[in-house]
Amino acid sequence: MNSPESPLAGFGRRFRRNRPAFYAAWLLGAIVLLALFAPLLYPRDPFAIVGKPFLPPFGEYLFGTDQLGRDVAAGIARGAITSLLIGVVATVCAMTIGVVVGGAAGYFGGRVDALSMRTTEAFQTVPAFIFAIVLVAILSPSLESTIIAIAVVSWPPMARLVRGEFLAMKNREFVQACVSLGMSDLRVIVRHILPNCASAIVVTASLMVATAILIESGLSFLGLGDANLMSWGYLIGAGRTVLRTAWWVCAFPGIAILLTVLSINLFGEGLNDALNPRLRNAT
Amino acid sequence: MNGRVVAMPVAGTGATAETHASHGALLAIRNLRVDLPPGADRAHAVDGVSLDLARDEILCVVGESGSGKSVMARAIMGLLPAPHVRVGAGEILFGGDDLTRVSEARLRELRGKDVAMIFQEPMTALNPVMTIGRQIGEVLAVHGGIVGRDARKRAAEIMASVKLPDAEAMLDAYPHQLSGGQRQRAMIAMALILGPRVLIADEPTTALDVTTQAQILALIRDLQREKRTGVIFITHDFGVVAEIADRVAVMQHGRVVEAGRCEQVLSAPAHPYTRKLIAAVPSLIPRKARTLAGAPVVLALRGVEKTYRTRPGVFRAGGRTVHAVRDASLTLRRDETLGIVGESGSGKSTLARCVARIVDADGGEVLLDGVDLQKLSRRAMRVYHRRVQMVFQDPYGSLNPRQSVGDIIAEGPIVHGVARSEAWRRAAELIELVGLDGKALARYPHEFSGGQRQRIGIARALALQPEVLIADEPVSALDVSVQAQVLRLLADIRDRLHLSMLFITHDLRVAAQVCDTIAVMRDGAIVEYGAAADVFGAPRHEYTRELFAAVPGTGSRYQRSGIGYNSPDPGAGCLSTDP
Numbered sequence: 001m002n003s004p005e006s007p008l009a010g011f012g013r014r015f016r017r018n019r020p021a022f023y024a025a026w027l028l029g030a031i032v033l034l035a036l037f038a039p040l041l042y043p044r045d046p047f048a049i050v051g052k053p054f055l056p057p058f059g060e061y062l063f064g065t066d067q068l069g070r071d072v073a074a075g076i077a078r079g080a081i082t083s084l085l086i087g088v089v090a091t092v093c094a095m096t097i098g099v100v101v102g103g104a105a106g107y108f109g110g111r112v113d114a115l116s117m118r119t120t121e122a123f124q125t126v127p128a129f130i131f132a133i134v135l136v137a138i139l140s141p142s143l144e145s146t147i148i149a150i151a152v153v154s155w156p157p158m159a160r161l162v163r164g165e166f167l168a169m170k171n172r173e174f175v176q177a178c179v180s181l182g183m184s185d186l187r188v189i190v191r192h193i194l195p196n197c198a199s200a201i202v203v204t205a206s207l208m209v210a211t212a213i214l215i216e217s218g219l220s221f222l223g224l225g226d227a228n229l230m231s232w233g234y235l236i237g238a239g240r241t242v243l244r245t246a247w248w249v250c251a252f253p254g255i256a257i258l259l260t261v262l263s264i265n266l267f268g269e270g271l272n273d274a275l276n277p278r279l280r281n282a283t
Numbered sequence: 284m285n286g287r288v289v290a291m292p293v294a295g296t297g298a299t300a301e302t303h304a305s306h307g308a309l310l311a312i313r314n315l316r317v318d319l320p321p322g323a324d325r326a327h328a329v330d331g332v333s334l335d336l337a338r339d340e341i342l343c344v345v346g347e348s349g350s351g352k353s354v355m356a357r358a359i360m361g362l363l364p365a366p367h368v369r370v371g372a373g374e375i376l377f378g379g380d381d382l383t384r385v386s387e388a389r390l391r392e393l394r395g396k397d398v399a400m401i402f403q404e405p406m407t408a409l410n411p412v413m414t415i416g417r418q419i420g421e422v423l424a425v426h427g428g429i430v431g432r433d434a435r436k437r438a439a440e441i442m443a444s445v446k447l448p449d450a451e452a453m454l455d456a457y458p459h460q461l462s463g464g465q466r467q468r469a470m471i472a473m474a475l476i477l478g479p480r481v482l483i484a485d486e487p488t489t490a491l492d493v494t495t496q497a498q499i500l501a502l503i504r505d506l507q508r509e510k511r512t513g514v515i516f517i518t519h520d521f522g523v524v525a526e527i528a529d530r531v532a533v534m535q536h537g538r539v540v541e542a543g544r545c546e547q548v549l550s551a552p553a554h555p556y557t558r559k560l561i562a563a564v565p566s567l568i569p570r571k572a573r574t575l576a577g578a579p580v581v582l583a584l585r586g587v588e589k590t591y592r593t594r595p596g597v598f599r600a601g602g603r604t605v606h607a608v609r610d611a612s613l614t615l616r617r618d619e620t621l622g623i624v625g626e627s628g629s630g631k632s633t634l635a636r637c638v639a640r641i642v643d644a645d646g647g648e649v650l651l652d653g654v655d656l657q658k659l660s661r662r663a664m665r666v667y668h669r670r671v672q673m674v675f676q677d678p679y680g681s682l683n684p685r686q687s688v689g690d691i692i693a694e695g696p697i698v699h700g701v702a703r704s705e706a707w708r709r710a711a712e713l714i715e716l717v718g719l720d721g722k723a724l725a726r727y728p729h730e731f732s733g734g735q736r737q738r739i740g741i742a743r744a745l746a747l748q749p750e751v752l753i754a755d756e757p758v759s760a761l762d763v764s765v766q767a768q769v770l771r772l773l774a775d776i777r778d779r780l781h782l783s784m785l786f787i788t789h790d791l792r793v794a795a796q797v798c799d800t801i802a803v804m805r806d807g808a809i810v811e812y813g814a815a816a817d818v819f820g821a822p823r824h825e826y827t828r829e830l831f832a833a834v835p836g837t838g839s840r841y842q843r844s845g846i847g848y849n850s851p852d853p854g855a856g857c858l859s860t861d862p
Contacts (some may be wrong), residue, residue: 174681182665
């Protein structure tokens with residue numbers, strides 16, 4: 001290897017160059033750590049009543065208590081894992097569907113393309129959030145149905161993106177060279193085209209996590225979340241009736257969502273910069 | 284040619300041929316230095332260049348890619364990609380202004396009006412959503428305040444002067460409705476409408492077919508004579524230089540290594556680099572014929588057809604049909620190199636892809652040792668893929684950027700069942716066979732130059748030990764000196780491994796160097812097919828003759844200039860403005 005730096009070091013350097021993304025990555029890391037270690041910080045059930053209702057924040061309890069006397073800070077900490085888990089798992093599902101459908105459409109073209117793109121468009125005609133509500137309502141609220149609903153409404157943009165990338169790649173000469181070397185379609189797709197589309201897919205997926213967290217919060221806010229799981233959306237939903245008298249019940253979970261989604265978005269942009277080959281040699 | 288000579292000595296403004304370079308320069312570049320950002324492969328794109336452009340002359344700036352010739356042209360126009368690339372020192376004097384220091388407002392005033400530019404790719408240089416007429420009109424409105432009917436009349440006049448047919452109708456056309464040559468004419472019209480004193484042409488004919496190129500060169504030459512413009516013509520092609528230049532400046536690594544009058548530089552180049560460049564221009568005399576008559580036929584094409592159809596859609600009535608290849612029949616013997624020559628859109632690449640079965644032909648037979656490849660299923664075809672391999676045109680697009688060179692070369696054999704260690708051992712042999720270091724195997728394509736990548740592509744094709752090698756424009760993306768090396772490598776490998784080669788090219792000079800037989804294609808059909816010596820010596824079809832006539836540098840000027848035909852009579856003028 002004669003290159004002056006390893007690919008990973010180059011990636012790190014380019015990522016750090018995007019300052020907001022760099023800080024967002026730290027913030028995101030802190031949120032993930034909080035989610036993982038929340039059971040140690042707040043070992044009690046977050047639904048448990050710990051004190052008087054409507055205790056203001058920064059007193060006995062960091063973020064105060066809600067109308068039933070539950071610790072808001074405990075709810076945020078223990079709810080973090082729900083939001084993040086749903087965001088990541090739903091995104092992985094949506095990404096898989098999107099890559100398979102879009103990849104097949106782009107690579108094979110013709111009828112496969114027409115069929116899968118019409119299906120994709122059919123899904124896109126229904127507003128995503130309404131569609132998710134309907135799905136959860138049909139499937140009955142639970143962790144699984146939330147994940148399924150989010151995955152089902154999130155894959156179409158991914159499919160369209162992957163199709164476009166595949167269409168462009170398919171006519172590149174190195175792919176034609178693969179065909180003329182006698183490789184099977186699957187090998188060409190998995191070994192040659194997919195790695196070249198990876199950066200676009202990863203960046204889009206990272207932004208999809210943020211959207212998934214927002215949809216999950218929205219569903220929980222409407223009371224369509226899993227009743228046995230604490231989540232940020234649930235906290236806001238429960239606190240909205242007392243918004244004027246006890247602002248902290250809604251505000252702190254809201255800020256948690258804001259910071260998480262913002263950091264994921266900035267992180268995604270940083271990934272885009274770091275993976276974009278056109279910026280690779282810029283200083 | 285004579286007409287031009289006669290048209291020359293008019294209106295005594297002091298700019299006769301004698302005084303061109305000495306005094307009264309129209310544009311003077313003095314010690315120009317253009318800095319590149321830190322981390323680039325060199326510190327200065329242009330380093331201490333001094334050039335004079337006289338009124339009423341064509342100054343050709345020649346160089347290979349990376350020589351800084353385009354950067355210099357852009358510096359004159361103030362079009363450097365700021366802030367990374369900027370003028371570090373020196374001056375560009377034009378009519379009392381130093382273009383490196385004038386305000387942006389003054390520069391805008393000069394651009395288009397006094398200094399105009401035409402680019403290599405007219406499709407991207409024109410706005411696709413505006414009609415030609417409106418784009419020309421915009422130039423008039425910005426600089427002259429001419430609008431409405433007057434503007435349209437002026438636009439129609441200039442369109443007629445660049446010899447566009449039906450100029451009135453052309454004004455209402457969009458760029459995509461014009462052919463490449465017509466677009467370039469429209470670009471020239473737009474550049475010349477305000478009568479600029481300096482025209483900068485940055486490889487304006489490189490993207491064009493050879494016959495169109497000949498027409499555009501003649502047009503630029505005629506308009507320059509008529510309007511007495513000073514033209515800076517950037518090119519990499521010495522054939523074009525011989526065709527059009529009054530004076531030549533040769534650039535290498537950002538410096539001018541040689542400058543002088545055209546006939547002087549072409550017939551008696553002083554600098555070794557100039558000599559190397561001129562020597563690398565392939566001659567049009569075909570190589571010695573070899574006897575192949577008795578050799579067995581490896582590949583035979585019989586009546587191959589390929590038609591592309593766009594199906595009618597919901598909003599589009601009727602599909603469009605393009606006959607990419609019609610009724611093509613060819614035979615390729617063992618050891619033979621068959622050149623398929625044609626302009627873009629002639630179907631030569633489609634035919635190659637039919638043989639490699641990257642696309643399926645619609646009719647006819649492609650027989651490899653008597654087996655019709657078209658009838659094989661994709662699965663059965665995989666075995667035959669091994670025997671027919673392809674080298675591609677684009678050295679940047681034809682290698683997977685995410686694979687190491689070793690993986691790229693070894694993957695073919697591995698797919699066909701060769702053990703990994705064996706495939707890598709063979710890759711190591713091949714990489715040395717194509718003239719690269721064994722260490723290259725662990726590196727990635729982006730670390731190599733265009734010529735080196737093309738060598739890797741050849742090694743990949745050879746890894747499967749094919750009998751037929753299809754080379755699709757393998758050198759057309761390379762600089763002329765690199766081109767010669769890669770051609771030599773291909774010829775060497777062909778002779779050593781007894782390969783049959785199908786060589787696709789648009790360049791007759793290149794074809795003359797490597798091919799035993801030549802097939803000339805036009806609009807999907809083979810119009811002439813025969814031994815190279817016959818086709819080059821006495822072309823029978825009118826189109827073939829047209830192609831030969833259009834090769835830059837084959838005119839009388841060129842023959843006397845000392846390259847090309849290796850004429851024994853060098854030194855006679857290549858300059859029509861000689862007194």
